Amino acid sequence: MANALSKRWVEPEPLAPKTTLLQHKWPLFIGSRDTSTTLPAGNYEWPFNFILPGNTAETVEDIPEARITYALKATITRPKLLRDVRTRKRLRVFRIPSPDTLEMMQSLPIERTWQNKIDYFINLSTGVVMIGGSVMLEMRLSPLLKSLSLERFSVTLTEFREFHLQNGALFRQRDHRAERTISTWDFQVSREHNWQDMPEGTDQQVWMITKKLDIPNRLCDCSQDIDVHGIRVHHKVRVVIPLRNADGHISELAVGLPLVITINTSIPSDEQGSASNHLAFRPLVEANRTCPPGYGEHILDQPFDELQGMMVSSSSESFEMDSDDMEGVSRVPTYRTALRAPLTFYRQPGNIQLPAYDAVARSNRQDQAD
Structure with missing residues (x-):
């Protein structure tokens, strides 16, 4: 197993250093370096394991300046002049914030007055979103000058x-x-859909706007937020609102909102790092509370049918009772009536009958005497 860190960008002096951060080599699974072993035809498996250190750097891919990659390499050494057989499997390591940390990383709304022209409130529904997810943009714009008009605005994720x-x-x-x-x-803005009275019931009117922002679902299009080994990646949502004044010139209101983008490990990804669309909009906090079992522990799980059979008996073994008997059972007798009543047995299919109380008592006394 090998891990490599490389950084590269254009400068007057060449710069392309490569560093090995983690390397582990397992002992030979079979044979030795001095002798060869002939294996008959068939399939062979050699299990192996390795515990990653707690400070292992997460994978960084699909950015041109730097990358951190992991790979498992296996080699079959062949004797004489035969070419060795080699294979390589890419491995990704991602760090996911804990649910408690995610709940504290809420988006902070921005509410200000801009140049005595407009009061604005801009907020994101969440401060953390996963790759392939979405976030809602909420805006409330209250013009202080009646001559201001708004027709459209743009949003950029950088x-x-x-x-x-x-x-x-x-x-x-x-x-x-x-x-x-x-x-x-x-986005386009119209008075028919976005212009409305203030909720407080005042005479002031505002533009109320809510838009959905979809995050790309491929690592090559959008990297996760990271800060490791001199590599830092972060994201920001920039909102630009052009306002038309009475004299016709345009004033632009620009607001930047930080957004943390992370990876959900419960979403399967392909070799290009593309997340599956059918799981892309699963809530991030809920997904992190569900942890998959450890490697190999799933083989101890019992099938659902077996668990259900252990808890619920088969319907074919149910027994029937006459209506008269059922009526007698449904009535709760007094203590004296229960003592005077004769014993009544109810049989199940197969002539299986519960023993009488006195028979059980005699059996217990005999066991104690023995």
């Missing part, structure tokens, strides 16, 4: 990347910053 490298050979630090636009949305 990814910011920062890199820091300590060059041991030159004894100096190198920093690099980059950004890319993940998604852009353009």
Whole structure:
């Protein structure tokens, strides 16, 4: 098992360092380096395990400047001049915030007055969203000047990347910053749908706007938020609202909202890191509360049919009672009536009958005497 960290970007001096952060080699599963073993035709399995350290760096992929990758490599060494057989399996390691941490990472609304022209309230429904999920944008715009008009606005999701490298050979630090636009949305605003009175019942009117922002579901389109080994990635939602004044010129109100993007490990992904769409909108906190079983523990689980059979008896073994008998059972007798009443036995199919109380008592006395 090998883990590699590499950083690369364009500078006057070439820069493409590569560092091994984690490496583990298992002993030979069969044979030795000095002798060879001939295996008959068939399928062979050699289980292995390795406990990742708690400070293991998470996987970073699909950004041009740096990456952190993991891979499992297996080799079959062949004798003489025969070529060795090698295979490689990619492995991803992701860190997921705990549910308690996610609940504290709520979005902070922005509510201000801009240039004595408009009061605005802008908020995201959540401060944390997973790749392939969605977030709701809520806006309340109250113009202080009646001459202001609003026809449309745009929203941009931007990814910011920062890199820091300590060059041991030159004894100096190198920093690099980059950004890319993940998604852009353009929305239209109309008085028929968005212009309404204030909920408090005042004479003031506002634009009430709620829009859904879908996050891409592929790692190559959007990376998760990270801060590890000099690699930092974070995201921001930028809202630009053009306001038309009475004289016709446009004033732009720009607001930035931070958004944490993370990965949900319960969503399967393909080799390109694309999340499955049918699970993409599962709530992140709920998904993290459900932990999968450890490797190998699932084989101890009993099938659902077996568990159901243990709790509920088969309907074919149910027994029937006459209506008269059922009527007698349904009546609760007094203590004296119960003592005078004769014993009545109810049989199940197969002539299986419960023993009488005196027979059980005699059997217990005999066991104690023995």
